[in-house]
Amino acid sequence: MNSQPEWMQWLNQAPASDSEAETPTAAVVPLRGAAPAAPGGDRVTEPTPNPQQPHRGPARAPQPAPVWPQRAVRPAPVVLVTGAGGGAGATTTAVGIAGAWAIEETASAAxxxxxxxxxxxxxxxxxxxKAPAIETIADADDPAAIVxxxxxSSAGARIIDRGELRFDDLPVQQVAEILRPRVDTVVYDLGPDALRLRECTTLREDTEAVFxxxxxxxADSFNxxxxxxxxxxxxxxxxxxxxTVVVISHQNSAEPDVDPAELxxxxxxxxxxxxxxxxxPHLATGVAIASWELRAATVDAYARIQRATAAVQGRDR
Incomplete structure (x- = not known):
């Protein structure tokens, strides 16, 4: 009889390969696609005239001042956060990742x-x-105004409510398109056990999403x-x-019944x-998260997760 705990018995096994899958890979429905960013992502600036250069030619009528973009428009990558069972901390992790993006001066997140x-x-x-539902944004005459x-959140991440939609309803994809030119990252809080659901197929099979x-x-969660x-x-x-990024969350102050190091x-x-x-302890209260109340180690952990997702998307610095 194997004396190892159940969760350790699969440590030396790789996840099932494509050939062992019972379900064939479905067609991918992309959630986004946007105009390419300006080279280097730099802001466009107006040339500064040389005061020493002589004036040539007739004077032109004054032109309206252009409205220069604050940042280049680019796709908003999707981050799908889900918990392996209830109480794993999927929602707080989603808020933490989005907050890590939002506190940057040149980035935004929803x-x-x-x-x-x-x-x-x-x-x-x-x-x-206070937060509008997904379908409210998708059905609005001026969704940009709602966005x-x-x-x-306390860290500056924009919040959108679930409403009555399912994962595969069209407005879910429409909201991703609406948010694309206006935020840098869209984080979906899927809650626990969502990836097993048929309704999650479209999001699950997005070839650019970060999980x-x-x-x-x-131990039971590791299983x-x-x-x-x-x-x-x-x-x-x-x-x-x-x-795919795996996050191990510690939900209480006691020593865990398993050493995460081997996993x-x-x-x-x-x-x-x-x-x-x-x-x-601030997360453990269950109340609204105040970013300034989080321990430094927690903030650092969310920043590491953010960097890991950015590396997947080619946006690491």
Whole structure:
């Protein structure tokens, strides 16, 4: 009889390959596509006239001053955050990733609640009854005005409510298109166990999406992680692991019943990155997250996750 805990018995096994998949890879429906950014992403500036240069030719009528863009328009990459079971911390991780983007002077982010039954994104960001639903933005005559006035988290990430939509409803894709030229990153809070659902097929098979799988530092949660990795490989091919980040979250101050080091050592060779979010008493309160109340180690962890997702998207600095 094998004396190792169940979660350790698969550490030396790679996730299922494409040939073992029972479900064939479905056609990909891209969620975005945008005009290419200006070379180097630099802002366009007007030339400065040389005061020593003599004037030539007749004077021209004054022209309206152009409105120069604040930043080059580019696609807003999608980050899909889901938990391996309930209570893993998917929502707080989604808020943390978006906040890490939003606090940068040249970046912006939006968090979309796309949990199955409606999550607590509004409560955790202090935007209850303020954030518009996805379909409200998609159906608006002037969606840009709504996006500009979205409520924000304490770190400045824009918040969008779930409403009554399912994962594969058209407005979900439309909102991604609406947000594309106005934010740098769109983070979907899928809640727990979402990747197993048929309704999530379109998002799951997006070839450019970054997956963030959040797992509690517990043996039973580690057991579930293997199923998620297998599911991703079957649905999107093993190339998906190069854009997958695993996050181990510590939900209480007690020592976990399992040492994450062995899991990290193995999974790091399979996925893009593995990061840990330490226990934070402010997150444990369940109230609206105030970014200034988070411990420095928590802020650093979210910044590392942000850098990992940026590296997948080719936006690491």
């Amino acid at each position: 968090v979309v609640d796309l949990t199955v039954a409606g999550g607590d994104l509004g409560a955790r960001t202090g935007t209850d009854d 500009a006035s979205l409520p924000v 963030v799988l959040v797992v509690q530092a517990r 579930r992680l293997r199923g998620y990795l297998d599911l991703l490989g079957q649905a999107a091919g093993n190339d998906v692991f190069d854009r 990290i050592a193995h999974v790091s060779s399979v996925v893009r990155a593995v990061e840990e979010v330490p226990y934070d």
